Amino acid sequence: MANEKQTAESSRTFRRYEDGDTTPESWQDYIFKAGWSYKCPVYVQRTPTCQNGCPAGEDIRGWLDVVRGLDKPPAEVSWQEHAFRRLTRANPFPGIMGYVCPAPCEEGCNRRAVEDHVGINAVEQFIGEAALAGRFHFAKPLEESGKRVAIIGGGPGGLACAYQLRLKGHACTIFEAREQLGGMLRYGLPNYRTPPAVVEGEIQRILDLGVTIKTGVRVGRDVSFEDLDRDFDAVFWAIGTQVGRIPEIPGAHAPNCVGGIEFLREFNEGRMPSVPRRIVVVGGGDTSIDVTTVARKLGGFAATKPDGSPLTYTADMVTQAAIHSGQKVTLTSVLPTAKLKASEREVEDARSLDVAILGNVMPLAVTLDADGRACGVRFAPCEHGKDGKRVRVPGDEIEIPADLVVFAIGQVADMTGLEALDNGRHAIAAGPGLQVLGHPKHFVGGDIITPHLLATAIGHATVAADGIDALLKGQAVARRPHIDKRHFDIREGLPTRALPVDGKVTSPAFVHNFEDRAHREVIKSDALFLAHFSTTPRLARTERRLAEIFTEGGTRIMPLDEAQAVAEAKRCMSCGLCLECDNCVVFCPQVAVKKVPRDQKALGYYVTTDYTRCIGCHICADVCPAGYIQMGLGE
Structure with missing residues (x-):
């Protein structure tokens, strides 16, 4: 029985014939089927799955191609700055995103069909850090509109x-x-x-x-x-x-019941010198995890004024107050603990700080003491029905003592x-x-x-x-494209000598038989020649534990160095755009596919086809790892 590795290798291997085939298909029949004989290569740009999954609409493939060396920077511009400028066309916060974005782009990365996703967020973090270190700036507009x-x-x-x-x-x-x-x-x-x-x-x-x-x-x-x-x-x-949303349950508006956003704001502004001994957090998303880890281990933060001087309280002061009080933090969620909305690494950090996590419970009421302050929260077991709504299920109610209740269930x-x-x-x-x-x-x-x-x-x-x-400008607000992202434009990188006499390209088809379908089509892994790619493990960033951060300071996610960032970018399969691998040139039996002259090439304009030689054999399309070549001339 095949093991998982053998299965994975098999899924990435292109095979003209399958096990059990005994008679080869006639090449003449394969090539000249009715209606197929006219089919020759067309170069089709599509949107990669990573970019389609990016809510900011970044041209991820484009700036990864810069980092890996496919897209060369202009003279006297470093590749780091070139990548920064390509990335920030859509998003001016590469450094911040590298630290906090949950990277939905990586979830859809086609590289998963080979072994693991490309570390897109890690490379973005490197670019952001390089931009700050290099003091890269944005170019001011050449003209002011007066608006x-x-x-x-x-x-x-x-x-x-x-x-x-x-x-x-x-x-x-x-x-x-x-x-x-x-x-x-x-x-x-x-x-x-x-x-x-x-x-x-x-x-x-x-x-x-x-x-x-x-x-x-x-x-x-x-x-x-x-x-x-x-x-x-x-x-x-x-x-x-x-404003943190407070549930409509009895007692939830007590003075020591707060929203998760307000709790974090108090800490970040340095306005909370200590935390109570018993804290109950109702939530399950990233905000609730932030609340629990902050309350349990970090306490306040050394927030700073604009001049860089610290505000009232330091992390040490608040944290020591929390730890020496024998503090207990409990996180509750209506979801099972295995299905919390927070990221897995955040949940593990909370557990490492002895935060108690209780799932499948719904809050019924906040218990108040004689002074009208919360002293506990009463919960009942629950689960989610087929319609997605939570329903109470049979089981005993429980009450968790609390000196502070934090509701991290959304904001308004x-x-x-x-x-x-x-x-x-x-x-x-x-x-x-x-x-x-x-x-x-x-x-x-x-x-x-x-x-x-x-x-x-x-x-x-x-x-x-x-x-x-x-x-x-007095124009109508245009209808947005089906795939509403920042798309790569092949015309931008073309050398002047590759352009018409007037220096303008009105249609990408001038370059070669090129179609830009990026605004309406996403390229999936089944359109790629996966056997081209060897298994290359992802270079994961070092993620420090909160206990280490507390004792030594610093940040959680450590950036890749330059060599690591370049190596990780090279794992990108450039889905939907030429990878410059030479497969189509090497394997074309008619010598119909050729490289463009070196002084005319640009990203996406690397090969061209002599259609007087092409017989429509499909080999170039079969061996194109990026799925950039399609047979059909316009289909």
């Missing part, structure tokens, strides 16, 4: 929109209710997950484009909706969801003063192009539409910025 855009909210979505709009030449003013920009990056994540220097550096790089900021100003209180309409040509709403927006935009669910309704319904000058993005990932807010910012740009 003014108000951006409400200085979190990642608002900052990303300001970045995209400044590149288009529009003046931007960010209104932020808090004293510092950053939103959830600064106030909602522990510093061991996002180093403050990375957050500060990537925010400042955007501000250096000439963004006006007004902090400590709350729209709806200090500035009215009517003021924005009068003073600005367009408005982008990125106010996020700043504070719409005070913004009732004109409230869709009735503490959110803003968006139409096509993320225009606010009923308010054509206004656009919206991020968690205020629906809470999701940091990358999602950044993707929304790009879509909204494009819509705002169209509006300010």
Whole structure:
């Protein structure tokens, strides 16, 4: 019986014949079947699965091709800067993303069909760190449009929109209710997950484009909706969801019951000198894990003022108070412990800090003492029915003692003063192009539409910025493509000598018989020649345990070095775009497939076909590892 390794090797092996075949097929019959004889190679660009899974819409294959050396940088530009510029067309926060993004791109990576996904997030982290170390900056717009855009909210979505709009030449003013920009990056994540220097550096790089900021100003209180309409040509709403949702159960509004976001904000601002002895956290997602690990081991963080000086309390002070009090932290979830929404590594860290995790329980009520403060939480066993709704199941109720109850079950927006935009669910309704319904000058993005990932807010910012740009130019907000990402354009890298006399290419077909289907087609692993790729283990980053961070300081995820980042990028299979492997040139029996002249080649323009020689034998398509060659001339 074949073992797993043999099965995996077999699945990656291309075979013209299968076991049991005894008679070879006539090559003449294979090539000249009715209706097939005209089929010759066409070069088809499709969207890779990693890019399709990226909510920020990054051209992941493109910047990985830079790191691996396929896409050469211009003269006097390092490959690190070239990769940075390719990546940040969609996302201005490569360093931050490298630390905190759960990397949905990796879940769909076609390399999984060989052995393991490419460490996309690890390479992104390296690029982000290299950009900060090299002091890479964004190029300011060559011309100013004279248009003014108000951006409400200085979190990642608002900052990303300001970045995209400044590149288009529009003046931007960010209104932020808090004293510092950053939103959830600064106030909602522990510093061991996002180093403050990375957050500060990537925010400042955007501000250096000439963004006006007004902090400590709350729209709806200090500035009215009517003021924005009068003073600005367009408005982008990125106010996020700043208030933790509290369940509608008895006792949940006691003074020592708080939302998970508020709890983390208190710590990140250094305003909580100690924590109670018994803490019950209701949740199961990443925020709830952050709460439990912070409360159990790290305590407060050495949050800093703008000048870099520490705020009131240090991590040591708070943590010692927690540990010496014999603190007990319990995390509960309506989901089974094996199916918590938090990432596996976060759950394991919580367990390593002796956090008790209890699944399949639903909160019934918060028990109050004589002073009206929470002293426990009562739970009942539950499970999820076929419709996805939780239902109570037979079993004894339990009560967990608590001096503090933290509800990390989601967030809602504070719409005070913004009732004109409230869709009735503490959110803003968006139409096509993320225009606010009923308010054509206004656009919206991020968690205020629906809470999701940091990358999602950044993707929304790009879509909204494009819509705002169209509006300010007097154009209709365009319908978005089916696959709405930042796509590679083959024409960008073509040398001048490869272009027509006027230096312009109006159609990619000028290059060779090329079709760009990236806006409507995703390439899957079954379209690749997987046998081309040898088994190459992923270079995983070092992930430190929280106990180690507590004693030694630093961050959780350690970046790859340069050699490791390049090696990991070389594992990318360049799905849907030429890998420059020479297979099609080597195996073509008619010598019909040839390399383009060296001084004309560019990424995606590496080979061409002499159709006077091609007999449609399909061999070039069969051995193309990236699935870039398709037979059919336009089919």
